[in-house]
Structure formats: C-alpha cells, structure tokens
Amino acid sequence: MLDFCVLLLLRRGPSYAADIILRLKEAELIVVEGTLYPLLSRLRRDGLLSYQWQESLQGPPRKYYSLTPDGLRVLDELDAAWEELARTVGLLKSAPPVLPAPGDVPIRL
Amino acid sequence: MLDFCVLLLLRRGPSYAADIILRLKEAELIVVEGTLYPLLSRLRRDGLLSYQWQESLQGPPRKYYSLTPDGLRVLDELDAAWEELARTVGLLKSAPPVLPAPGDVPIRL
DNA sequence: ATACGGTACTTTGTATTGCAAGGTATTTGG
C-alpha cells in the first residue's frame, strides 16, 4: 500500500522525504521518517526509484527521488492490483447480510 | 486488510477456517492456514469474534466463527477507514502527471 | 570563531503480520 502511494506521488515529479511525508499527510496518510527512509532506500535498491542530490536554499542538500522506467511499470502493476482489490472488497461488502440461507446446516451444540 | 475482509465475510454468517479460505479464494484473495488460524485466534482474543464447535457430517468438528457486537462495531470502523483509503488513493491517482509546475525550483547538479 | 537551531538523512531495536512447513487429533472407509 505505502509503496503504491509513494510511487503515485512521485509520478507527479521528483520529491524528497520530508516533502513526501507532508504531501501524504495532506492526503490523510500518516507516515513517519523511520518508515519512509527505509522504504525509499528499498525502492531505489530495487530499481524503481532513482535520486539526485539537490542543494536547498536553506539547510543541507536533499535527495530528490523520481520514478525510473521500471518504477513506472511496477506502478502500473500496483494500479491494476489496487483496482482488483477494490473490486474484491466491493464484492465482499455487497454480500448478503446475516439472514440464514435456505440450505444452511443448522448449528447443533 | 485481511482482518477487514474476514470480518466482511463473517457478516454473512458463521463460518470456519477452511471455508473462509475457500470463499476468499473465490474472491481472488489467497490466504493460507498459517495466516488465517492465528488471525482468527487474535480476533477472538480481542473480542471481535466468537465461535461454536459444530460437528461435521464428515470429519472432525469445526470451529464456526461469528461476529460479536464488538466485531460488528469494529467492522463499521474498518469500513469507514477503507472508504477513506479508497478516497485517498483516488486523489493520488487523479493527480496531475509529470509536467513541471510553474513554481518548481530547477534542479541544479 | 563558534555555538545554536533548523533541516535532512540514517540507523537500531521492537512489535506485528503473513507464510511455509510441520505437527496433532478426529472421522471414515478399506
């Protein structure tokens, strides 16, 4: 899930950790440093992200992460998986409620 | 997620592990015994599920799990959380693509 | 110059969770 959301965010364009956390928070997704930094490192190690150092106007330089072609491809797959999951949950939610079905075997203690 | 899906399934009525696995598989959710049994135990320990032993016509007796009032309440909360997540992902997905925004600071190497 | 506050990146330890694999028990059929 988080991988998916981070990749979705980065599809808009390069960004760095603190900014990603901010943008996710705006979307009501609470993520902290200790979660995001290892996640970004892992996605980079897997070739889905790359980064460029970029100097900041104030403070230390930042690692701007962006999608690689592989990352974009994986994002498409995650997108399909998400749609599938949403469909599945929709199915489960629309299922008939507690009414006992005709063929149910009665529960004997 | 899995908690949510299992609770959704059990909202239809009591069921036991092997049957839950089957029904989830029909919904394209692959779950195995080693995952489900501890999950059911945990939900029961937390008071969201209860179970009754029920003899089977063929084979050993089964633990039929069903939602408790607490379980139904938590399910409603998870439902709200799911809707919120779906909304969030929808937002992230509908975000503008890679076009550089006007105010972007140019990347300097 | 240097000390401090703010920004950014990283690491370590812990709890949770999903899975593979293997184990126990009960029932039915040969």
Next chain:
DNA sequence: CCAAATACCTTGCAATACAAAGTACCGTAT
C-alpha cells in the same frame, strides 16, 4: 487396525512500520 481426509494449531522466518536516537550540514547570532 491402518490409511486418507479433514480440521485445528504451532514454530520459525522474513518483511515492514514505528519510535527513538544518532549524524551531518547550513545559516545566523553571539
């Protein structure tokens, strides 16, 4: 009485999210 089928459970391992603490860089004020 043994084997196959069904059902429940446990153990060990890998992945991941978090809290917390650590390191480093920058600009500013002393």
